[in-house]
Amino acid sequence: MTTTPAIAIDRTALLPVALRNDFPILSEEVGDHQPLAFLDNAASTQRPRQVIDALSGVYERTYANVHRGIHTLSELSTEQYETARRSVQRLINARHLHEVIFTSGTTASINTVARSWGDANLRPGDEVLLSVMEHHSNLVPWQQTAERTGAVLRHIPLTDDGRLDMEAFERLLTERTKLVAVAAVSNTLGTINPVAEIIAKAHAAGALVLIDAAQSVPHLAVDVQALDVDFLAFSGHKMLGPSGVGVLYGKEALLDAMPPFLGGGSMINEVKLSSFTPAALPAKFEAGTPPIVPAIGMSAAIDYLQSIGLDAIHRHESELTRYAYDALSQIEGLRILGPAPEHRAGLVSFAFERIHAHEFAQVLNDQFGVAVRAGHHCTQPLHAHLGIAASTRASFYLYNTPEEVDRLIEGVLAVQRMFAPQGRQRKRRQPDE
Amino acid sequence: MPSEEELYQEHILDHYEDPFHRGHLTSATHAHEDKNPLCGDVVRIELELNDEGKIKNVYFDGQGCVISQASASMLIEEMYGKTIDDIKAFTAEEMLALYGPRLTPNRQKCCLLSWKVLQSAVHSPVASGDEN
Numbered sequence: 001m002t003t004t005p006a007i008a009i010d011r012t013a014l015l016p017v018a019l020r021n022d023f024p025i026l027s028e029e030v031g032d033h034q035p036l037a038f039l040d041n042a043a044s045t046q047r048p049r050q051v052i053d054a055l056s057g058v059y060e061r062t063y064a065n066v067h068r069g070i071h072t073l074s075e076l077s078t079e080q081y082e083t084a085r086r087s088v089q090r091l092i093n094a095r096h097l098h099e100v101i102f103t104s105g106t107t108a109s110i111n112t113v114a115r116s117w118g119d120a121n122l123r124p125g126d127e128v129l130l131s132v133m134e135h136h137s138n139l140v141p142w143q144q145t146a147e148r149t150g151a152v153l154r155h156i157p158l159t160d161d162g163r164l165d166m167e168a169f170e171r172l173l174t175e176r177t178k179l180v181a182v183a184a185v186s187n188t189l190g191t192i193n194p195v196a197e198i199i200a201k202a203h204a205a206g207a208l209v210l211i212d213a214a215q216s217v218p219h220l221a222v223d224v225q226a227l228d229v230d231f232l233a234f235s236g237h238k239m240l241g242p243s244g245v246g247v248l249y250g251k252e253a254l255l256d257a258m259p260p261f262l263g264g265g266s267m268i269n270e271v272k273l274s275s276f277t278p279a280a281l282p283a284k285f286e287a288g289t290p291p292i293v294p295a296i297g298m299s300a301a302i303d304y305l306q307s308i309g310l311d312a313i314h315r316h317e318s319e320l321t322r323y324a325y326d327a328l329s330q331i332e333g334l335r336i337l338g339p340a341p342e343h344r345a346g347l348v349s350f351a352f353e354r355i356h357a358h359e360f361a362q363v364l365n366d367q368f369g370v371a372v373r374a375g376h377h378c379t380q381p382l383h384a385h386l387g388i389a390a391s392t393r394a395s396f397y398l399y400n401t402p403e404e405v406d407r408l409i410e411g412v413l414a415v416q417r418m419f420a421p422q423g424r425q426r427k428r429r430q431p432d433e
Numbered sequence: 434m435p436s437e438e439e440l441y442q443e444h445i446l447d448h449y450e451d452p453f454h455r456g457h458l459t460s461a462t463h464a465h466e467d468k469n470p471l472c473g474d475v476v477r478i479e480l481e482l483n484d485e486g487k488i489k490n491v492y493f494d495g496q497g498c499v500i501s502q503a504s505a506s507m508l509i510e511e512m513y514g515k516t517i518d519d520i521k522a523f524t525a526e527e528m529l530a531l532y533g534p535r536l537t538p539n540r541q542k543c544c545l546l547s548w549k550v551l552q553s554a555v556h557s558p559v560a561s562g563d564e565n
Contacts, residue, residue: 356472356474356496356497356499356501357472357498358472358497358498358499358500358540358543359498359499362440362540366440374472375471375472375473376471376472380470383473388473389473389474389475389496390472390473418441419446419499421450422446422450423450424443424446424447424449424451425447425451426444426447426448426452426453426506427444427447429510
């Protein structure tokens with residue numbers, strides 16, 4: 001093994017390691033009795049005790065359906081659920097409380113806009129501008145909408161280092177463009193996209209903007225009024241909250257003008273046998289029993305994140321990411337996907353020509369306790385663009401440490417040794433080979 | 434859960450590095466290709482079947498993880514010289530047993546890719562100019 005120059009870490013940029021004690025699951029062992037190093041946070045994060053307690057507290061003391069009963073528990077649940085909405089409103093600085101719609105997640109949020117706003121507003125020949133780096137959840141709903149409406153999808157190309165080609169964006173932005181829908185942060189490349197610039201230019205061209213904020217709201221302070229964004233979608237489970245809850249933010253005037261998407265209970269004002277009138281916001285887009293307890297848990301997660309501070313979290317992740325990036329850069333034959341650390345959020349994906357991502361994920365787990373994602377991370381078109389079938393992704397959050405990055409690097413080097421060609425020969429069974 | 438020593442046994446790595454009949458068969462009568470969309474593993478199998486339904490020759494090609502590629506090599510070696518009926522009678526359980534180490538459900542998909550491709554290949558005659 002070759003020795004590589006030591007890479008410095010600025011520990012003053014890191015959060016206190018003691019906060020790991022808030023996360024019971026981080027003391028688990030995985031694989032071959034290895035302490036867990038959870039580096040799969042872009043897929044889903046873990047929960048602190050404060051969130052777990054909030055969830056069980058609801059089930060133990062206050063749970064009932066919301067907006068329905070006049071009994072004590074329904075009143076309590078309703079109050080907690082609506083408090084959660086206020087907590088999201090403050091997090092993203094929405095002007096109005098009813099601009100915050102609880103959904104089942106980012107996917108449901110984007111689908112709501114694609115189905116409701118898309119079907120009502122897109123005409124044949126209208127264009128929706130996406131990008132090559134989008135997650136499937138910000139591609140497929142628009143493909144379906146295009147099929148229904150005759151709208152045309154365009155895709156912002158990428159620069160060689162995995163950022164949006166902003167000159168191409170300006171060329172693609174025309175009077176036919178009705179919506180620009182892009183991720184704030186790429187879940188595969190880690191690229192932080194210039195959303196403020198995108199929104200300003202799209203608005204100047206008369207287009208609306210939807211931001212897939214699944215990878216940004218958990219890690220970076222987002223202010224929807226300062227951005228002047230039209231729609232914003234994100235999930236609870238990527239920000240220390242439960243799965244099954246997400247948010248669609250939309251500007252009041254846009255949401256008011258949109259037809260309801262899912263029909264059912266809660267979303268109505270009055271129902272007759274052959275017709276209904278929709279409820280006002282936000283109920284209009286919250287048909288059925290909403291994700292009551294997950295939303296309350298998400299609110300506890302927001303409280304936890306805000307007690308630490310998103311700026312401090314971002315500083316911590318940036319330092320870990322730079323540290324991992326620099327160390328991975330020294331490994332021969334390893335290709336890091338995406339831009340330099342100063343343009344990326346807290347994740348690093350990489351590919352190695354001869355060794356499939358599965359081998360990295362398997363051995364990292366079994367032998368080093370390091371949980372990473374292997375595959376296409378729901379970005380098949382991006383992987384096709386990069387000319388690879390799969391990649392391995394390490395993604396960080398507030399509880400990760402430089403020592404966990406060291407184990408990642410150690411594991412990657414071990415995988416390379418383990419699967420290096422060794423002149424192995426299969427035992428011959430066939431005489432005529 | 435199997436450890437990686439178990440998962441990547443020597444004979445499996447041998448098949449990975451020194452596969453049986455990796456390549457293409459110009460005399461192929463049947464062929465099929467499929468992928469595991471979750472991870473991008475690809476396997477293609479080309480068969481030359483004679484009139485009696487016997488496998489005169491068989492080759493595979495593909496790319497992907499050790500399990501998907503080594504299992505393809507092991508399957509092709511196992512089926513070489515056998516008949517269509519032998520292929521049809523060869524179950525998924527037998528394929529997993531042929532591979533050896535216990536696999537989690539996600540890795541079973543890697544191991545069974547070549548088995549699925551082979552089952553389809555015997556029903557996919559190579560037409561002139563278009564083989565699928």
